[in-house]
Amino acid sequence: MSLLGLSGSASQVSAVPAKCESCASSAFYKQPDFRRSIGVGVVTVASLVSFVLMGMGFGWFTFMSPMLVALVVDRYFAHTRKLALVCYNCSHIYRGLSEAQLENIEAFDLEHYDRIHYAARTGQASPED
């Protein structure tokens, strides 16, 4: 497990699985294999520095520049980290897949996530039932 990678249960695969090995769901999304807490931490620090610079009376470009740095850091890691396949239902992570193998997998979709996780609350069946 790498320090920068997504945290959680994970397995190495050589092909996109038809069903999740942990929960048998067939709904997956792809995302860069980058730990979310680091990304949130970078944005939090940049926001605090921006807020302090704004309070000190700097111009908009100066006080927004930490956010620009956070954007550059985010884009750098999104571009350089390999993609991982993640189960919508149980968040199990699948590593070892190439970009070509993940070409037909969509990126994370909050509406799809909500339909799976809040199906019971809305009284609707989840999409794969």
Ligand SMILES: [Zn+2]
């Ligand atoms: Zn799963």
